[in-house]
Amino acid sequence: MDKLTQIGLQKTDSKEIADKLNELLANYHLYYQNLRGFHWNIKGVHFFQLHAKFEELYNNALTRIDEIAERILTIGQTPLHTFSDYVRVASIKEAGSLSGDTETVRATYDNLTVLLNLEREILIMAAETGDEGTVGLISEDINENEKTLWMLNAFLS
Template sequence: MEQLNQIGLQKADSKQIADKLNELLANYHLYYQNLRGFHWNIKGVHFFQLHAKFEELYNNALTKIDAIAERILTIGQKPLSSFTDYMRVSSIKEEAGLSGAEETVRATHQNLTTLIGLEREILTLASESDDEGTVGLISEDINENEKTLWMLNAFLS
């Protein structure tokens, strides 16, 4: 039986990486949905600033969702594609009823912290498996998410 997938990576390693990527995918879907809700429901003196920022973040998350799913397919695995699976797998939970600046930014901060933690786990797995495609995808995302986290910290301080 062939041990390598269609791009020359070990199938067993790719399966393990895909499992973690699917966990990231599920978490990104909940992060995305939370951002949509914050965008729609934000109120207060920071409305204009946060309404635009949440839209920017959810549009960015949607692009990342697609990239993660396509990477899972590239390494020969199948991405999760139902909200039932996303809710089951995600450690990020739905946020309902939040409309204040501080509470929505704090929730976004926590969600990003969760995403970065998962990404660091994936980065380690991918590095150990010589999966440079996943390393590149995840490294770029960590850098961007860390910058966003820094900005959210600045807002909250």
């Protein structure tokens, strides 16, 4: 019985999934922080649209961050919780001082692509191990992120 987590999943599988979820968590934090900077610093003719859109996206990201961290705890592991860990683990980099419409939307598109690729990896891992809770969490986010990528691409076209 000690090979199972408190919710009945294999501990070794849950550890591997939690490691990947922590990678996603770290990337979400960088994505979130980039969006905050874009929201604060956006300039140009699309200011009003993008200022509001970036706020919507960072509020959604903050919700996802909490859900991912809670899922890591639910499967018996510890979420990363220092910004130095996030920067060390994340593939997404700090965006710096971007303020133009095209460059901020492009950076957001690229960041979301990183998140989506990680989510697809996690989805496969979770499905293979019978971790339906993680599958549900990630499936919902994939759907939302695909739609957002489509919208960002339409803006960039």
